[in-house]
Amino acid sequence: MMERRRKVGWLLALYFAVGIGLSHSTAAQTWVPERNVELVVPAAPGSSMDVIVRTVERIVREFKLAPVSIAVVNRAGGEHAVAYNYIKQRTGDPHYLSLTSQALLANHISGVLPLTYTDVTPIASFISEYYAFLVQPESPIKTGKDFVQVLKEQPDSVSIAVGNIIQRIAVGLVLQSGNVDIKRVRMAAMTGAKTTPTLMGGHVDVAMAAIGAAIPLIEAGKVRAIAVSGPKRVGGPLAAVPTWAELGYSNSSLVAWRGMIAPKEITPAQIVYWEGVLRLVTENKKFREMAERQQYDVEFRNAAETRKLMEAEYAQLKQVMGYLGVVVVK
Missing domain, CATH: 3.40.190.10 (Periplasmic binding protein-like II)
Structure with a gap:
């Protein structure tokens, strides 16, 4: 009983820290992880995606942003298929998260991946790369x-x-x-x-x-x-290098983003929980320093915004991939 109270109290503090006010009905539906959480990297150790995930894990651990242990596991292979299939197989379990990118969209369009953003739960997107x-x-x-x-x-x-x-x-x-x-x-x-x-x-x-x-x-x-x-x-x-739009080529910009996904069918309270944690992580000085070293822009989008981003980009990518001759999905 004391452990449950401690976890709920910790969760309320987290929510208020990120500026989320909770009604009495919402507070009754709060959730915190109950066992070890696995953060999946869909790439090899030492890769740019690996650096991001390990930075997230380090900040969560050092600043006690979660009441349980978190393990980073690399599940590279198959153009991210190994990692995303692993997440898909854990329907309803919020103790598994994976970093993701546009590969979740593009590799489905090209036929490499049997799943896409509609088969998982987008949690947040927070990094942009050029x-x-x-x-x-x-x-x-x-x-x-x-x-x-x-x-x-x-x-x-x-x-x-x-x-x-x-x-x-x-x-x-x-x-x-x-x-x-x-x-x-x-x-x-x-x-x-x-x-x-x-x-x-x-x-x-x-x-x-x-x-x-x-x-x-x-x-x-x-x-x-x-x-x-x-x-x-x-x-x-x-600084002196122009964008393609500056050179007169419209609709030619591409931002490579990174975000986090979870299995499908997790609850709204579980989504809000991970949104809150990831928001705090991206506001942390250590995360900003990592982003600066890697020349990333940090821009946080919540779950709903990330799903809208994925939906819009799926249509855009499908169009240009048709031009490239690599569309399989109709």
Whole structure:
């Protein structure tokens, strides 16, 4: 009895800390985790997703944001299929969460994943990341406009290295806006860690990379950025690099977001609980420092906002993936 009172008291403090007022009826329906919580990483140890999840776990543990232990488990494989199927199989159990990204949407559209956002419970989204379009320092492609124009005139004259389906979509949005014949464009798919070495080795003409990975190479003079994928410029060494919208290519921005999902059929009280925890995590100084190091923007969206984001992006991704020729889902 004392343990239950302690947990309810802790939960009320958490809710008020994030500015959520509870009525008497709501308080009667409160929930806290009752056993170990598993945070799933749909990627390998040391990956960018792994860094995010381990930062979340560390903050929850150090600042006692949950009354139970939390374990980080890497379940990489199958373009996130291993992790998301694992979550799907735990219907109704709020003790399992997984980091997620647009891969949950895009890989369903392409037929790689048998499930999508409607098969899980979106909890929150909180990180945004942009991609840089990179060339070698002495490349004849001086600007983003040069890149599109060359491909428009000779679609097979430029090779592009992409590290995942989302980077491929980022390229597709730009080339679709530029009316490029995508069927003749040469895109080489590889792991994200290989795109810039492949560029620097002279094996491709253009490479995609996350901003955080691109900056050290730009500062060292090993690559040059011609555009960024996001709706706004980024600072530091890329402050002078334009967005595609600035270059005149409308509807070509892409923001790679990260969020958290849970199994389907968890209760509203359980959703609110995890929203509150994740909101506190993203407001924590240590989380902000991690985001700054990785060149992420932190923007918190609750469960309802995240579901709306996923629904809107699913339709957008399906359209551009049709242009890319990788749509399987009707």
